[in-house]
Amino acid sequence: MPQSRQPDESACDAAPRWVWVAAGLIAVATLAAYLPAMQGGFIWDDDAHVTAPELRSTGGLLRIWFDIGATQQYYPLLHSAFWIQHKLWGDWPVGYHIVNALLHALSAVLVLFIVRRLLHTAQTPWANPTAALAAAVFALHPVHVESVAWITELKNTLSGVFYLSAMALYLRFDESRRAKWHAFALMLFVCGLLTKTVTATLPAALLVILWWLRGRLTLRRDVAPLLIWFALGAAAGLFTAWVEHDLIGAKGEEFELSAMQRGLLAGRVVWFYLGKLFWPANLVFIYPRWDVNPSAPSQWLFSVALIVLVAALFLLRRRSRAPLAALLFFIGTLFPVLGFFNVYPFLFSFVADHFQYLASLGIIVFICAAIMRSVPARASRFAFALPFVIPLALAMLTFRQCGLYADGQTLYRTTIDRNPACWMAHNNLGVEYKNAGRIDDALACYRRALALRPNYPEAWNNIGLALTELGDPRGAADAYQQALKLRPANPGVLSNLGTLLTRVGRHADAIARHEAALRLDPNDPQLHGNLGVSLQAAGRYADAVSHYHRSLESNPDQPGVRLQISLCEAAMKPPPQAIAAYAEIIRANPDNSQAYFARAVLLAQTGRRDDAISDYRRALEINPDHFEAHNNLATLLALAGRHTEAIPHFEQAVRLRPDFVEIRMNLAVAYAAVRQADRAREAAQIALDQARANGRIELVKKIEDWIRANSAAPKP
Template identity: 30%
Template sequence: MRAPVNVAPRPSSPDPSVSPWPVRVLDALGARPRLAVALAAIVPFLGTLGDPPVLDDGWAALDNPLVHSLSNVGRIFRELYGYAGAASVRGPYRPLTTISYALDYAVHGRWTPGYHVVNVALHAAASLLVLALARRLARAAMPDRADRLALVAGLLFAVHPAHVEAVATIFGRTELLAACFAVGSLLLALRWREARWTLPAAVAVLVLGVLSKEFAVLTPVLFALCAVTAPAAAGLAARPGFRTEAGRRALRGTVLVAAALSLAVIPYFLGRRGVPLTVAPVARWFPEGTSAAHIALTMSRVMGEYLRILLFPSFLGGDFAYAARIGTLTEPNPGFWVATIAWVVALAGAVTLVVRRRAPLVALGLLWTFVALLPVMHFIPVGVLLAERLLYLPSVGFCIAAATLLARLGPGAVTAPVARRAPDPAGEDPMEAVRVRLPPVAAGLVLAIAALLATRTVVRALDWRSNLALWESELSKAPRDVVVNNNLAVEYTARRDYARAVERLKVALAVHPSYWRAYVNLGLAYQGLGARDQAQASYLTAMQLAPEPESTGPRYFLALLLRDEGRLDAALAVVRDARRLGPEEGRLARLEGDVLLRLGEAAGARAALERALALDPADGEARALLARTSRPAAAATP
């Protein structure tokens, strides 16, 4: 009699009716991964659709005259981003972002929900691109867990609260567009061996990304990272290197694709026409002359803070909250040491994994995060210390690394082989594959993390629902910040809460006694309280402190006060002095025309009001005043 032969049992699919609920939920999401990720990206941000303009939404989009007509498209390509803002926001070249605002304006004007719908749609698109990228990389590095890993990466990216600032604000669209085009270009570049058109298409898409925001220029480096850590995903037969002929061929291919992608920067530099890459001195976060050692200390602390936001986003805030939390370091402190040790260990671990060829997607994700953060580390001066919106592209790598770790939890339960009917967009062959299901504990952990992040996202989005909510949130984190107190006072004044406005402005001036903008707003608050003498004194102080090119504001409000008091000659002298300093400000011409009309000087009023309308054709008040200049003198005087 022959001895029995031991035959390994064929893996079978567990009965879904007896699977633990976390596994069933994850299986349901995995059955429609694109739908699951898209909904995860959209639902937490539905509350932002009705948000009014906040922070920089005005100068970036709504109040930018370049976006008010599509006939300005040619001019948009000749102007720098921040055209409608102060000198502190001018400098970048992002014509494609501005054109997107122009398209919005052409469809629905200043209706802000339309802008927010586009932002949420772009975030959903970016999340789907992360899903596709993670799937392609995982099928090269972890084929048995690729589908689960891709799903988790897409979900983490879709719901991460670090993205709220980019998605919930109109001005955050720069991050969304650039990330969509950068990841889309990378996906095309990874398929460069599959069809001849993919590499030229990747370069064309990347041009759009670079013209949306500068950091998309990192895509060639990100491609190289993918080629080194997951060569099969880049169509390479071996890991790029010098030791073997196969490695050298892979290296030549990697260099070729990266060089081709680098051509995407040419339109950007042609558009800037020699304008320096660095922001203007007035806009730099670190003033000129700041010690390089102090900058290095501070940015090491900032790097650790960025990693903390990605890993544990408990404390979230705006630019001013982080400035108060970190400050400028002049010597190492405990926060510096904790942050520095954290990022150095993470970076060293990623490099070690690459050298030892272990956990390639963890290494890729961590290196991606560090590389994508380099542009905001002040090697080239920028205008912000730390901002959550700047994490949008870096977080792609982090989410892939985190998803890889979660997908590797436990041995997993193997299901029956599943036949694929057609090639997937990520590029794998139509052949059978073995899927690995996460064990119940790991599946539950994934769902819990996604739920916590989504909840934090919804709560964080509430901070952006209005300027008042934003500045009150910032005040709780930076109670002594000058700009926060000043801007919150503006919101109180707009709501006729003048006493609270005065309280905030006194805090601002106690910290920064020469902050002239606070004196202007203090004058407005005092005027609301009926304290006209104190209001006039505040405007006069602001006039003395403000740089001459910017001192038209204090003069404008002082002239309004004098006009309302009936001191027309004094008001006329002040407004004419303001017009000398700001000849292109339509509001000053309108005010001069109003005062002249009250003085009975119809001809002079007509000339001033016509100038106001030439500067701002949409000024309805100036148009109404101009109509009164043709009336008899007795009727023209209020």
Template identity: 35%
Template sequence: MTETASTADPNSTASRSRREIVWQAAALLAATLLAYLPVLDAGFIWNDDDLTAILALVQRQGLSAIWFSSEAFNYWPMTWTSYWIEHQFFGTNPATGLPHPTSYHVINVLLHATASLLLWKVLVQLGVPGAWLAASVFAVHPVNVESVAWITQRKNVLAMVFYLVAMWQFLDFEQTSRRSRYLAAVVAFLLGMLSKGAIVAMPMLLLVLAWWRRGQVTRTDAVRTLPFWVVSIVMSGVEIWFQQVRAIGDETIRQADLAERVMASGPIAWFYLQKSLVPLDLAFVYPLWQFDTSKVLQWLPLAAGLSVLVVLIWATRTGLRRGPLAAVLYTLLNLAPVLGMIDIYFFRYSLVADHYQYVALPGVIALVVGGLSHAARVRNIERLPLKIASIGLVALLAGLTWQQVGIYQSPQRLWRDTLARNPGCWLAHNQLANLVNSSQKVDDARNHYLAAMDLIERQFGSGHVETARVHHNLGMLLGQASRQSGEPQLMHESIAHLETACRIDPDRGKYVESLSGVLQEQGRLDRAIDRLNDFVIRHPGDGQVWLLLAGCLEEAGRMAEADAARRRGRVDDPRRQRP
């Protein structure tokens, strides 16, 4: 009887375990939703017009345009399809003619919460101590706000969900040998790469996990990663092509040789480690660092990082557990695509961004939380103080996240916060000026544009190509102000700024279109025609400029030339070929 009384009921134990898991999952989900609650009032910000551009493309040409063509500016068809599906449910706001931003924000938060739950599952499978706390820290870490509260970063959180599903299914396959799990892992990885290529390092990470768990990488381990390598290589090649050809095109992002790119990788990696551990002073755009490979001191961050890695490898070979090195390798491999070796369009503004470490962040969190949890277990520290400390940490991070989400309420607030944290951000001045929609605030906008020009010239030198963009924007603003106020002097200034934009960047079709449009409006047809003719001689394939030239020629009474230009424009502009 005594034996029966002292023996635990297996069914009761399992029931308690299930209830505990449900409560922990509910707590993680609640913490995530509460931390991101302010996002319900957030709107569209910078580059969120990607959404409307993709929806317009699908409306014109169907879903096949984002899956089987190069019409989109990048190849993330799963992300684009998620936008389209959501639009079918929530439609367009009749007042603005734009999609409802709230639904897209909510879906982003739910995807992030799903990723956090999946991270918990994977860490449990891997036997990482403190798995629930690590997943909770990831869920409410302020660095992740940029990926979650910025609609255009849907690609990040969606890729992360598929990435963790792939990891979960692969680990299940290793435990059960069920082929369906392996197939599910490969398919999930493919869907993740079709969302965004940030998870490209997965095949290498599977080998790292094999080494961590079993102390070696066998032939079987290598063979199992082959389909992942195929997906990784093919899809990363596609994404690099889209980034370099469709997104960047003929633009020069930065003039940096190989030595400078290698040098930059050190400070970039240390920056992400710092923000992971101390997520304070987060900015939407950080300062753009400049490097000089002739200065020995600027090589120290890279040298220090390599030294730490070498010491960690040596310590692992001489008795240290493999976990710390595996966590560091996870972080570095996931950061590798954004360490500056390959140009990304955003690098023209800053070499670092919070959203670039979304996939890599769990490595640092698992290392710190797992290490502390293991130490607490070894030292038999009581559970109550640990629970209080865990709740306090999650609450602190959730509070910082709540505060960080607030800056995404509107583009004005976002860019003002950016200037407060990074006064040298010319992009913030330019964007704040672009947001002026009242003729009474033209002087404010002009001051922001002039400040942007000054910062660009101080940082990059006189006549830098980015000043052309600001001159163009200022010219368009002054032209609109002239139409509203009737002041001819403003129109003269507008034309002068547009002329300057074309002189600095003569191969930008948008600039010559704007200038010629204003000249045509002012009756200066000969000048407009000369400008357009000069451009089409250099860029005969720009159908839009040909059509604008046809309009100017027709207005000037040169009908035969106008007809020829119009025919050329319809041939070279694919948008005009559709019925």
């Protein structure tokens, strides 16, 4: 490759009109190719990145910067960008998708200008069409769909803009040696680190580019200006490694790899990503997780072949430095995810398409240059057609690949089709089914996930949630206990178990579980709110209000919590004032069943039975599955001698809570009152069996006495 010359800076900056036209065409083509993605919704961990309610205030923005652990990863500039977007379009996914696509298009335009500048500096033939082709391939290659269509990967698209902008300005500094360009480039590099620390590889990538340009590196000219970059990058990388290990959870048996295993893994990872660049078929959200086995001779082939390739390119460097530079750029940019450091996604797979977003540039630019260089001089028209033909084919693949990200169900079904052993996809598909009301399908997915990975607490927790909705509290409790056996310090599961125990009336046990959850995560507003609900159900209204206020401190935007505070404050008043307070709440919230229910209880206590019956009926119109309202209404009707009207409500209460012994006995008494002796005995016998199974000795004796008394009663 010819030696570079020192160009005039203004000559390098002057871009002909065709460059701006090409930039516009690339941007438009990018947005067109990603149109299906822009119509998609939120998937997987997008909810952990779109700004959480407790962080949406100005104080929340400060927490993003100064409270490590406030966000899933400490990338404060990234989460500030999410914070701004939430101010603009809230939870509207289209806005986030458009931003990702625009940032990706901007990165492609930066590639166009950077590659054109470098190739002109190196006096490379076909510099202009090569730059256009490389930018278009980067913009439209389907391996980048995961980075653009997945809202979470704003990490990639935003950090990519900072990375490439810093590169462009540093190359300008290298030509002019003006300090201002170094300062601007360094500032953008820091912005990249605060967005995603994979940008820490930029100074090494710059040295590779400078070596390709000049054939040698000098300490003073080339290395010294980047020393602070290397220091900042190393510090950011080590900090991110600590966050991944201690806060996110990249530790445990799945991450315990020997040095030999990590070396074998690195070789295989490089070849995998090269393969996907050259043949982007069967791209999948979660790839199969490899078994890295040093005793298998075939697994050494990847690393050995890579070493041979690097050695061969090193020996050929005098003929052309470009192949070695491209490979070094590729491997160096991939270095953080080659397996030498633990990152949380390794739990699912050692590879992911979004890991090679920036690394792919080394190979893309080299291959595009090689293609253009191989075109005969007489075929100039063909050469200028290539920047259109190749990207068009890639754009069609990208357009189709975007369809996988339309929604969670589509994404996970496709993942399972291509990777049937992906236990995470089975579990997440179950969550999608549950959210769609397909509880039985959700349970089947959770159980399949457990068959693939028995020590999977998240699947057990999800089974608990599903069984709760199906009205099987005993099965749900067993599932939560299984989850806690696998991971005892799990605040979410503890809180879910507490909520379940509240539903079955075990208020003391429920409160204990919620308090245990808060000891593990004392600042979680949801946990404080859940404890408030259990305290409210137990009649501890003042304590409930205290925890509701703690929840509001972290997340003020909770009108439902404010309503619960009003209900608790009303409940603490004497009955006449409380009834009046509930009336005010009902006027402000006419569809709140809790207020009608609570007022009905007080009306019944003060002897206003007909008014109480009316309020219970209104509560059930709003919430037909309120089993306590069914039971209390049925009890009032039975006390009024209206047993025929009471029985359907007792029956519905039993359907909603088949494990509630007392309600089933109320139903037995109602059957007996209307002389349905067989049905009365059947209900009483079931209640007796349940009481015995639960070890409720006193209740067993009462039911046995009732059965004997009613068996001895003369038949009509």
